Amino acid sequence: xxxxxxxxxxxxxxxxxxxxxxxxxxxxxxxxxxxxxxxxxxxxxxxxxxxxxxxxxxxxxxxxxxxxxxxxxxxxxxxxxxxxxxxxxxxxxxxxxxxxxxxxxxxxxxxxxxxxxxxxxxxxxxxxxxxxxxxxxxxxxxxxxxxxxxxxxxxxxxxxxxxxxxxxxxxxxxxxxxxxxxxxxxxxxxxxxxxxxxxxxxxxxxxxxxxxxxxxxxxxxxxxxxxxxxxxxxxxxxxxxxxxxxxxxxxxxxxxxxxxxxxxxxxxxxxxxxxxxxxxxxxxxxxxxxxxxxxxxxxxxxxxxxxxxx
Amino acid sequence: xxxxxxxxxxxxxxxxxxxxxxxxxxxxxxxxxxxxxxxxxxxxxxxxxxxxxxxxxxxxxxxxxxxxxxxxxxxxxxxxxxxxxxxxxxxxxxxxxxxxxxxxxxxxxxxxxxxxxxxxxxxxxxxxxxxxxxxxxxxxxxxxxxxxxxxxxxxxxxxxxxxxxxxxxxxxxxxxxxxxxxxxxxxxxxxxxxxxxxxxxxxxxxxxxxxxxxxxxxxxxxxxxxxxxxxxxxxxxxxxxxxxxxxxxxxxxxxxxxxxxxxxxxxxxxxxxxxxxxxxxxxxxxxxxx
Numbered sequence: 386x387x388x389x390x391x392x393x394x395x396x397x398x399x400x401x402x403x404x405x406x407x408x409x410x411x412x413x414x415x416x417x418x419x420x421x422x423x424x425x426x427x428x429x430x431x432x433x434x435x436x437x438x439x440x441x442x443x444x445x446x447x448x449x450x451x452x453x454x455x456x457x458x459x460x461x462x463x464x465x466x467x468x469x470x471x472x473x474x475x476x477x478x479x480x481x482x483x484x485x486x487x488x489x490x491x492x493x494x495x496x497x498x499x500x501x502x503x504x505x506x507x508x509x510x511x512x513x514x515x516x517x518x519x520x521x522x523x524x525x526x527x528x529x530x531x532x533x534x535x536x537x538x539x540x541x542x543x544x545x546x547x548x549x550x551x552x553x554x555x556x557x558x559x560x561x562x563x564x565x566x567x568x569x570x571x572x573x574x575x576x577x578x579x580x581x582x583x584x585x586x587x588x589x590x591x592x593x594x595x596x597x598x599x600x601x602x603x604x605x606x607x608x609x610x611x612x613x614x615x616x617x618x619x620x621x622x623x624x625x626x627x628x629x630x631x632x633x634x635x636x637x638x639x640x641x642x643x644x645x646x647x648x649x650x651x652x653x654x655x656x657x658x659x660x661x662x663x664x665x666x667x668x669x670x671x672x673x674x675x676x677x678x679x680x681x682x683x684x685x686x687x688x689x690x691x692x693x694x695x
Numbered sequence: 696x697x698x699x700x701x702x703x704x705x706x707x708x709x710x711x712x713x714x715x716x717x718x719x720x721x722x723x724x725x726x727x728x729x730x731x732x733x734x735x736x737x738x739x740x741x742x743x744x745x746x747x748x749x750x751x752x753x754x755x756x757x758x759x760x761x762x763x764x765x766x767x768x769x770x771x772x773x774x775x776x777x778x779x780x781x782x783x784x785x786x787x788x789x790x791x792x793x794x795x796x797x798x799x800x801x802x803x804x805x806x807x808x809x810x811x812x813x814x815x816x817x818x819x820x821x822x823x824x825x826x827x828x829x830x831x832x833x834x835x836x837x838x839x840x841x842x843x844x845x846x847x848x849x850x851x852x853x854x855x856x857x858x859x860x861x862x863x864x865x866x867x868x869x870x871x872x873x874x875x876x877x878x879x880x881x882x883x884x885x886x887x888x889x890x891x892x893x894x895x896x897x898x899x900x901x902x903x904x905x906x907x908x909x910x911x912x913x914x915x916x917x918x919x920x921x922x923x924x925x926x927x928x929x930x931x932x933x934x935x936x937x938x939x940x941x942x943x944x945x946x947x948x949x950x951x952x953x954x955x956x957x958x959x960x961x962x963x964x965x966x967x968x969x970x971x972x973x974x975x976x977x978x979x980x981x982x983x984x985x
Contacts, residue, residue: 409809409811409888410811412809412888412889413805413809413811413814416801416802416804416805416809417801417802417805417817419797419798419801419802419857419858420798420799420801420802420821420858420863421802421817421858422858423798423854423855423856423857423858424820424821424824424858424860426839426855427832427836427839427854427855427856428824428827428832429820429824429827430835430839431832431833431834431835431836431839432827432831432832432835434835434838435831435832435834435835438834438835491729492729492733495722495725495726495729496726498722500719500722500723500726506726506729506730508968508971509730509733509734510729510730510733511967511971511975512733512734512737512964512967513733514913514967514974514978515960515963515964515966515967516737516960516963517916517917517919517935517959517960517963518917518919518935519919519935519936519938519939519959520935520938520956520959520960521736523740523938523942523952523953523955523956524736524737524739524740524956525736526949526952526953527736527739527740527742527743527949527953528735528736528739530949532949533743533757533949535735535739535754535757535758538752538753538754538757539754541753541754542753542754542755567733567736570733572978575975575978575979576978576979579975579979624828628828628830630830630919630920631919631920631935634919634923634939635939635942649830649920652830652833652834653833653920653924656833656834656837657837657924662834665834666834666835669830669831669832669833669834670831672830672831673827673828673831676826676828676831677826680825680826
């Protein structure tokens with residue numbers, strides 16, 4: 386990109402002339418205005434206001450704000466409720482991100498072969514991108530529900546007792562993780578497939594001539610060369626896992642005993658069911674800091690990606 | 696000696712051919728097994744939607760519908776406002792898609808072609824919005840919508856999403872990739888900025904515009920948290936939130952829940968099959984640059 390003032394004076398005449406003419410200033414203002422207005426009103430302003438709200442305490446009736454400085458942030462950060470929801474979110478991330486990434490990669494490697502009918506397999510593996518969180522969650526009732534769920538039918542067939550996945554403190558978070566991993570599978574498959582297709586074919590050819598088997602080739606060529614893509618996928622999946630809401634709302638409502646009270650659900654609950662805007666805003670700011678750190682990692686990863694020549 | 700070597704060679708060749716066949720069979724077995732696992736939730740949802748009283752069935756008979764009853768698909772439209780939900784989602788998603796494409800084209804063109812003092816700063820501001828997710832701004836945005844009187848309305852569902860920094864970035868890259876010669880030729884032909892944008896830049900950026908359109912539509916159609924928060928009447932609910940109310944109003948009627956789920960997912964599955972190429976482009980460009 387050139388500097389802020391534009392092309393060097395040697396560039397061609399006409400509309401691209403070095404300095405902006407007043408008419409063009411008006412034009413660029415008009416072209417930018419819709420985006421600037423929307424992004425200011427619905428991203429920048431509410432972002433600032435959320436931070437502001439975090440400094441004000443809300444009374445039990447949802448009004449009458451009182452300035453309390455940083456104490457609400459401190460109180461939120463140390464409250465059992467918030468730390469437990471952070472911990473649940475962290476465990477949820479551990480359950481979903483590595484599993485999702487590995488499964489997506491396995492599917493991509495399986496589908497990265499010249500075999501007849503592969504287009505059908507590729508479509509199937511990417512199909513879960515078409516499911517919304519509501520659709521995915523309800524579809525998992527067909528798998529996990531104690532009565533109709535096919536897993537529980539199998540357990541019964543084998544002579545066991547059905548498991549109440551969504552009502553059990555041991556299983557509920559794992560069940561939500563299963564929905565999430567499944568729903569993310571399509572996008573992870575698509576992204577890692579695109580990464581695989583960009584790897585140089587001749588490297589595999591020479592490794593094969595040197596007698597490296599498929600497993601050796603996977604760990605010595607595919608994984609290292611794909612590491613920028615994998616790192617990217619890791620960060621994006623981590624960010625989305627910190628934003629998870631729909632699965633919780635549809636399947637567990639944060640329960641049982643807050644065992645699935647993920648951070649965004651907790652913010653929603655605090656703001657719109659307990660009507661404690663101040664505390665909810667403080668939680669949202671903490672969420673933002675976490676996500677901003679993750680975005681920073683992603684940015685670094687993206688730079689490495691460019692460095693790798695992709 | 697020589698004969699032995701030749702024979703050994705032939706034998707090893709034959710066995711490697713056999714090994715290749717075995718390898719292919721193994722590959723297909725793995726692929727098919729993986730495909731079955733991926734499809735399992737979708738398949739079971741379909742089977743249970745077609746079959747009333749599925750909870751009474753025993754494995755493994757339950758894997759195949761023993762009787763097919765399509766009347767549930769009519770019933771789900773009667774007991775819930777599914778038509779209305781689908782219509783709302785379509786209107787909202789189309790409006791957001793058109794809005795995002797138009798505002799992104801406009802802003803991206805400035806960032807690619809019209810230099811002015813402070814442009815990089817404005818561009819940096821655009822990019823900064825990418826790290827602020829909707830979950831963080833939710834509380835304050837709700838207040839804004841309330842004070843605008845847009846609660847439970849199409850305006851509240853669409854206006855906050857009519858611009859996108861991601862789309863602006865994507866199209867800016869596309870505009871910047873157009874060869875300078877074309878720009879110069881358009882200048883010689885007397886085209887101004889808008890003429891060039893309309894007759895040269897937009898047609899040439901069509902693949903990126905298509906990718907952005909499919910991507911925006913998918914995200915808008917699948918939105919959950921925001922529509923849940925700001926709609927409360929059946930007449931403005933989107934299909935995702937409609938599914939939620941369908942499921943909570945008919946907790947034990949799995950037949951009905953699954954039929955609703957199937958219907959709600961059909962439009963996007965159709966989109967995936969029709970525009971797979973654009974969708975994958977949109978998703979991977981998001982992945983590479985997002």
